[in-house]
Amino acid sequence: MSTTHDLLARLEAEHALSHRDWVGLIENRTPDDESHAAERARAVVRGVFGDAVYLRGIVEFTNVCKNDCLYCGLRRSNAGLRRYRLSDDVLLDCCRRGYELGFRTFVLQGGEDLRFDDERLVPVVAFLRERFPDCAITLSLGERSHESYQALFDAGANRYLLRHETASPAHYARLHPGDMSFEHRIRCLWDLKGIGYQVGAGMMVGSPFQTADDLAADMLFLHELQPQMVGMGPFVPHHATPFAGERAGTLADTLFLLSCVRLMLPGVLLPATTALGTIAPDGRERGILAGANVVMPSLTPQERRGDYLLYDNKICVSDDSAACIGCMRRRMESIGRRLVVGRGDAPGFGAGAGARERAAAACRRLEGGE
Numbered sequence: 001m002s003t004t005h006d007l008l009a010r011l012e013a014e015h016a017l018s019h020r021d022w023v024g025l026i027e028n029r030t031p032d033d034e035s036h037a038a039e040r041a042r043a044v045v046r047g048v049f050g051d052a053v054y055l056r057g058i059v060e061f062t063n064v065c066k067n068d069c070l071y072c073g074l075r076r077s078n079a080g081l082r083r084y085r086l087s088d089d090v091l092l093d094c095c096r097r098g099y100e101l102g103f104r105t106f107v108l109q110g111g112e113d114l115r116f117d118d119e120r121l122v123p124v125v126a127f128l129r130e131r132f133p134d135c136a137i138t139l140s141l142g143e144r145s146h147e148s149y150q151a152l153f154d155a156g157a158n159r160y161l162l163r164h165e166t167a168s169p170a171h172y173a174r175l176h177p178g179d180m181s182f183e184h185r186i187r188c189l190w191d192l193k194g195i196g197y198q199v200g201a202g203m204m205v206g207s208p209f210q211t212a213d214d215l216a217a218d219m220l221f222l223h224e225l226q227p228q229m230v231g232m233g234p235f236v237p238h239h240a241t242p243f244a245g246e247r248a249g250t251l252a253d254t255l256f257l258l259s260c261v262r263l264m265l266p267g268v269l270l271p272a273t274t275a276l277g278t279i280a281p282d283g284r285e286r287g288i289l290a291g292a293n294v295v296m297p298s299l300t301p302q303e304r305r306g307d308y309l310l311y312d313n314k315i316c317v318s319d320d321s322a323a324c325i326g327c328m329r330r331r332m333e334s335i336g337r338r339l340v341v342g343r344g345d346a347p348g349f350g351a352g353a354g355a356r357e358r359a360a361a362a363c364r365r366l367e368g369g370e
């Protein structure tokens with residue numbers, strides 16, 4: 001039987017493991033293996049990106065959501081939440097301020113808010129594309145139709161973040177209400193890929209009912225999808241959800257899986273998430289030292305940040321954007337890294353025929369065509 005060191009060496013060399021090997025690696029690794037994985041992930045990320053850490057500015061423009069995900073503080077059943085929608089002017093002001101501060105990627109993030117249909121959103125994206133031609137526009141708006149994704153892409157969006165949350169249908173069903181569909185979530189990711197977006201998927205680590213089998217399925221799915229970004233942070237409970245009493249995901253598990261993702265997908269853009277900074281004061285620095293290479297401070301107006309809480313005790317809700325970027329720069333410099341101004345696209349990204357063909361094949365599979 002392979003030792004965990006062997007498995008990590010194989011992962012680094014071949015960028016893939018079998019389901020059984022993933023389960024073995026996740027279940028049997030020791031603190032020594034975790035340190036070793038982080039060391040190898042650091043070497044890999046340095047080889048691809050040097051000491052650069054990329055900056056993305058998130059504008060959380062609506063906290064209204066039609067869905068009721070069991071883990072999320074924005075779920076529609078949370079009647080205690082003060083709901084908001086930023087006006088177009090405020091949203092554009094956030095981006096303008098972000099640009100002055102050095103951000104060259106704007107992440108427009110929100111719940112699945114029916115008010116933001118294509119008629120409302122497409123002109124906003126088109127305006128941002130024209131106003132900030134040197135910036136990447138990333139959308140994180142949940143599940144939409146293929147036509148909608150295409151219209152937003154045509155208007156100038158470059159990237160789309162849609163966490164798959166779990167690649168196990170049975171686990172998905174325990175995290176989401178019956179009116180949400182695992183198949184549709186996965187279909188959306190392949191649609192995005194087929195259209196030509198730089199795509200981000202990902203999952204919570206330590207979410208309720210999650211097993212090593214589920215995490216192995218997540219890793220295999222990420223390998224198949226070959227996303228340009230992976231958003232992965234610890235599960236943190238929110239008091240107004242059915243999972244209020246559940247335990248948070250651990251720092252050790254999250255860091256280890258970040259290292260594994262880096263070894264599997266060497267050129268991936270991998271954020272050290274705010275959730276990681278929430279469960280440990282130096283969580284984001286440790287995430288970078290485990291192989292991450294992106295940080296995502298908020299550009300949301302200060303007076304709204306406290307209303308965009310997917311989980312409890314979120315950090316940085318009372319800081320302004322300038323303070324956030326200064327703090328982040330110091331944190332990265334303290335570990336020998338450098339925040340860079342630039343779009344920070346995935347290396348060698350092109351919508352290329354390979355990606356489109358893989359996406360088309362996956363869509364055919366989902367439709368039962370092969």
Ligand code: SF4
Nearest residue numbers: 065067069072075111
């Ligand atoms: S996770 Fe996303 S889709 Fe689900 S309730 Fe929260 S904001 Fe809505």
